[in-house]
Amino acid sequence: MNLTIALFGIAREIVGKSSLDLTVPAGQSAAGLLADLRLQYPALAGLRSLAVAVNNEYAAEDVALHERDEIALIPPVSGG
Amino acid sequence: MHHIALTDQPIDVPAVLQAAESDEAGAVNAFIGTVRNRSDGRRVVRLHYEAYPPMAVHQLGRVAEMAQEKWPMLRQVAVTHRHGTLEIGDVAVVVAVSTPHRADSFAACQYIIDTLKEVVPIWKKEEYEDGTVWVSAHP
Numbered sequence: 001m002n003l004t005i006a007l008f009g010i011a012r013e014i015v016g017k018s019s020l021d022l023t024v025p026a027g028q029s030a031a032g033l034l035a036d037l038r039l040q041y042p043a044l045a046g047l048r049s050l051a052v053a054v055n056n057e058y059a060a061e062d063v064a065l066h067e068r069d070e071i072a073l074i075p076p077v078s079g080g
Numbered sequence: 081m082h083h084i085a086l087t088d089q090p091i092d093v094p095a096v097l098q099a100a101e102s103d104e105a106g107a108v109n110a111f112i113g114t115v116r117n118r119s120d121g122r123r124v125v126r127l128h129y130e131a132y133p134p135m136a137v138h139q140l141g142r143v144a145e146m147a148q149e150k151w152p153m154l155r156q157v158a159v160t161h162r163h164g165t166l167e168i169g170d171v172a173v174v175v176a177v178s179t180p181h182r183a184d185s186f187a188a189c190q191y192i193i194d195t196l197k198e199v200v201p202i203w204k205k206e207e208y209e210d211g212t213v214w215v216s217a218h219p
Binding site for chain 1: 113129130131132134135136138139161172173193196197198199200201202203204205214215216217218219
């Protein structure tokens with residue numbers, strides 16, 4: 001299945017673009033996606049934390065992703 | 081009631097305070113976060129805030145709801161966060177709450193700004209005279 005991942009902050013700078021189109025196995029989990037991305041972009045592994053957001057909520061690691069989900073990579077937040 | 085906003089324009093602080101007012105409240109408590117000129121001993125020139133707008137607004141609403149659960153006497157919660165490029169002294173965030181009595185208003189206001197910093201997808205990049213750093217990105 002095809003996923004579009006929105007990227008922000010330092011994750012956007014590491015990947016070099018603000019959105020990434022990926023083809024992943026059906027039923028790919030949030031943790032699986034993170035593992036793939038850390039392999040492809042090793043600098044992501046050096047971040048203090050990295051979360052996956054699905055439809056505006058933080059996703060648990062075992063959550064299965066779907067094609068129509070709005071998916072984003074959330075590096076350590078620093079608002080306020 | 082929650083009044084949540086994300087804006088790339090200067091924050092109208094009195095308007096946020098006004099949104100928190102309630103005839104049932106004897107206290108309006110506000111936190112105003114501003115851009116400081118130093119960070120870890122380095123001179124900060126300006127800040128760049130990046131947001132994931134739909135999720136930031138949604139998560140700000142969640143934080144307000146969690147505060148409402150912890151402090152059921154909360155009357156109004158108003159939070160406005162700015163994004164884009166901010167200069168020294170600019171207001172980055174305003175949190176304002178109202179409660180019948182003041183002790184709860186201090187506690188609820190602190191909870192909201194502390195939780196905002198942990199969960200709301202907004203990122204701050206500090207610009208120095210000789211470079212930039214995404215705040216808290218690395219261990």
